[in-house]
Amino acid sequence: DAGVIQSPRHEVTEMGQEVTLRCKPISGHNSLFWYRQTMMRGLELLIYFNNNVPIDDSGMPEDRFSAKMPNASFSTLKIQPSEPRDSAVYFCASSYGQGIDEQYFGPGTRLTVT
Amino acid sequence: AQKITQTQPGMFVQEKEAVTLDCTYDTSDPSYGLFWYKQPSSGEMIFLIYQGSYDQQNATEGRYSLNFQKARKSANLVISASQLGDSAMYFCAMRLTQGGSEKLVFGKGTKLTVNP
Numbered sequence: 001d002a003g004v005i006q007s008p009r010h011e012v013t014e015m016g017q018e019v020t021l022r023c024k025p026i027s028g029h030n031s032l033f034w035y036r037q038t039m040m041r042g043l044e045l046l047i048y049f050n051n052n053v054p055i056d057d058s059g060m061p062e063d064r065f066s067a068k069m070p071n072a073s074f075s076t077l078k079i080q081p082s083e084p085r086d087s088a089v090y091f092c093a094s095s096y097g098q099g100i101d102e103q104y105f106g107p108g109t110r111l112t113v114t
Numbered sequence: 115a116q117k118i119t120q121t122q123p124g125m126f127v128q129e130k131e132a133v134t135l136d137c138t139y140d141t142s143d144p145s146y147g148l149f150w151y152k153q154p155s156s157g158e159m160i161f162l163i164y165q166g167s168y169d170q171q172n173a174t175e176g177r178y179s180l181n182f183q184k185a186r187k188s189a190n191l192v193i194s195a196s197q198l199g200d201s202a203m204y205f206c207a208m209r210l211t212q213g214g215s216e217k218l219v220f221g222k223g224t225k226l227t228v229n230p
Binding site: 042 | 164
């Protein structure tokens with residue numbers, strides 16, 4: 001059974017460019033999470049969807065960040081315009097149920113903004 | 115404030131010995147959950163073990179066990195018979211409710227090194 005799939009695995013872009021990160025959750029899971037991991041701040045929850053509906057986006061740093069989940073099998077996290085301080089590893093995770101239970105993480109996307 | 119704390123930035127253990135990774139938490143919610151994740155150098159986050167606040171017994175999963183002391187608000191991870199492949203970052207996390215929604219809050223992590 002395929003796990004959470006993220007693409008791209010690595011992204012290098014210049015400041016000011018738009019970046020789109022993609023996630024395919026595990027089939028049958030109805031909750032999806034986007035996290036950001038940095039050395040300084042650790043692992044932070046950015047946004048959380050349940051049944052494709054955003055439940056909590058209080059962790060989204062600013063308006064440059066947006067996330068969508070058009071259907072149960074796909075989500076995107078977009079940064080526009082990107083800045084060097086956005087450099088981090090971005091994880092997508094999914095779980096089954098309405099609450100937060102055991103979450104399965106994707107391999108992450110390492111984003112570098114120069 | 116609801117938070118989770120891992121006080122050990124790094125730990126060392128000899129292969130085949132047991133090691134305990136500390137985790138303390140602070141919450142006023144009567145219902146919460148505690149998780150441990152492993153992050154090897156390859157970067158992926160791997161779920162290890164879960165303990166619910168109402169669970170009467172300590173959770174165990176193979177060589178992993180969770181030493182849950184509710185009164186002390188601690189949820190330490192015990193790894194028995196350490197293996198070289200256990201070398202990784204370990205994160206403790208707590209499920210809590212904020213603003214009507216649930217979220218998972220992670221500690222800063224402990225880097226475990228298993229020596230041969």
